[in-house]
Amino acid sequence: MFSLQNKIAVVTGAGSGIGRAIAVLLAKQGAEVHVLEISQEQAGGTVSEILQNYNKAVAHVCDVSNQQAVLDTFKAIGPINILVNNAGIAHIGKADTTPEDDFDRVMRVNVKGVYNCLFAAIPQLRLADGGVIINMASIAALVGIPDRFAYSTAKGAVKAMTMSVAKDYIAENIRCNSISPARVHTPFVDGFLQKNYPDNIDEMFQKLSKTQPIGRMAEPEEVASLALYLCSDEAGFITGVDYPIDGGFTTLNN
Structure with a gap:
């Protein structure tokens, strides 16, 4: 079960944390993994870990907020089967304590970065006759989190983009879901x-x-396991769904 043999996957922000765990697990299941990361050192670290044990992996230094850089990277990769939009940055602040520059930076990476990768990846998914997109949202998109105004705003947009993409491309055999960790x-x-x-x-x-x-x-590997399921053929009937993985945070905190 959950084999990704002969699949080509792109994971953004895969230099550490959740992204790295997802990249390693997808490779373990047989995928050729392309690691997109703004840091050459971090991208190389993930690729080195994969190559020690598993299939082919390639590092790409790419700022997801730069559309031309994203387009060039996806063109170089070619047709793909899986996109995991994981790259993002955190921010702490309320509506009246978040400077404009900080707000713009969070939107540029966490919202425009996801859009840029969708814009570049969907034509490459078409060339592979469809595939899977996973967007990393957050429970901050679902419930109020103190001091996370800009971050919550961005992750709410990611969840909304997920539903839009799922609707627009279902007839083209492209599934799109999101994961919302605590x-x-x-x-x-x-x-x-x-x-x-x-x-x-x-x-x-x-x-x-x-x-x-x-x-x-949660441990990053637990989030990666959910991502693997959603990327696999076993989840072929699932699209347009957000999956909280939160230890009961959104339902049991009364």
């Missing part, structure tokens, strides 16, 4: 705690973990 234990979380709470990292880690009713953060 907190996931990634290098970003560790860096955030180190920067903001250097004197009580363990205490704050436990506090953030317990905001999920299940009592912990």
Whole structure:
């Protein structure tokens, strides 16, 4: 089950965290994985991990907010079967504390970046007679999260884009779904705690973990497992759906 043999996948933001876990798992299941990352070092790290154990992987240095760079990258890759739109940045702030430059930067990466990859990838999916798109949204698109105004706005747009694409391309054998994680234990979380709470990292880690009713953060590999299912032929009847993976956050926090 869940074989991706002879599939070509593109994963954006695959240099670390969720994106890296998805890229590695797709490769494990047989896909040829193209890693898009703004950092050559991080892209190379993921590709090296894949090549140690699995099939072909290629690193591409690409800023997803630059449409021409995205178009050039996808043209170089050619026909694909899978796109995972994972690249994104975080932001902390309320509506009246978010500077315009910060708001624009989050929209440029988290919204325009997804659009750019959709714009470039859909013609390549057509050349492969269809395929699968996974967009990484967030529970911030579904419920109110304190101090996440710009981020929530962007992820709400990602969820809406997912539904639009699913509707527009269903007749072309292109499925599109989104995944909405709660907190996931990634290098970003560790860096955030180190920067903001250097004197009580363990205490704050436990506090953030317990905001999920299940009592912990997700691991990147758990999100990757859901992505793998949605990319596989076993999920061939699923499109236009957002999947919260949140340890009960959106339904059990009363």
